[in-house]
Amino acid sequence: MNKIGFIGSGNMAEALIKGIISANLYAPENVLVSDIRQDRLKYLAEEYGVQPASSNTELASQVDVLVLSVKPQNMAAVLEEIQDSLNDSAVVISIAAGITTERIAQFLGDVPIIRAMPNTPAMVDQGATAVVIRNTGPRQFKAGLDVFMAVGKVEVLEDESLIDAVTAVSGTGPAYFFLLMEELINVAIDMGLPADIAKELVFQTAKGAGLLAEMAYSRNETPGQLRERVTSPGGTTAAAMKVLKDLDFNGIMTKALTAARDRSRELSQ
């Protein structure tokens, strides 16, 4: 049975671990985790039954699929540490924003590399991931892709530079929706709604909007069509949309996503 290991066992690693175990892609005893934070290892072992490794190098030497899930700022130190410990024919998956396959190969040589940009809905099997590959054979490609396909949808990109845009759109994407929920709750409370009712209404609206998006996708409809169905002529939604348009919502989103994309580019330096 193949083993998978995660170096850096934080939020995103947990989302993937939960997804691959619940999809039965890996049994918990074949999932190794490593982190400088012992509390994370203890928590993951208790919550998911995965195996804490004693060091990054021990983990790297034991797995067929090695997921590098530390923050981009910690990546060089980890790559340097594990460069002589990799299992022969292991595929290395990096999910770090900004870190290029070229950068990884500078440390690890021409090993099979998959650079992926997943997102946290992987935790509920609804992830959106884009990948680029370097030097991977069919077996390693499949092993790598299976991880992300077990937890949602996967797009394969030819042009690695587009991963920075993916990071802004879907990697960071859930945060835009969650910020919107936070603001809906805050404003509802400001408008006089009791906090518990505001929370209930906003969570249920988010869930309903998500399910409607799923329905629209299956019918080949656009988000604009969904929005129009909420918007009665001369009504309340139209009033709200006009304010957002007048305040250049499109411009605000363009600036936010451009900042995210540019930060991803910066992290590669």
Ligand SMILES: NC(=O)C1=CN([C@@H]2O[C@H](COP(=O)(O)OP(=O)(O)OC[C@H]3O[C@@H](n4cnc5c(N)ncnc54)[C@H](OP(=O)(O)O)[C@@H]3O)[C@@H](O)[C@H]2O)C=CC1
């Ligand atoms: N969160 C997200 O939505 C997404 C994140 N990503 C990428 O995933 C990666 C992880 O992000 P995220 O899970 O949010 O980050 P976290 O900070 O939650 O997880 C990273 C973990 O790695 C630990 N760590 C730091 N240095 C080392 C080391 N040398 N060896 C082992 N472990 C170490 C960190 O400890 P400490 O905190 O003490 O530094 C932390 O526990 C990032 O590169 C990010 O760009 C990609 C897509 C989406």
Ligand SMILES: O=C(O)[C@@H]1CCC=N1
């Ligand atoms: O904020 C970040 O840098 C990571 C990458 C995409 C989502 N979270």
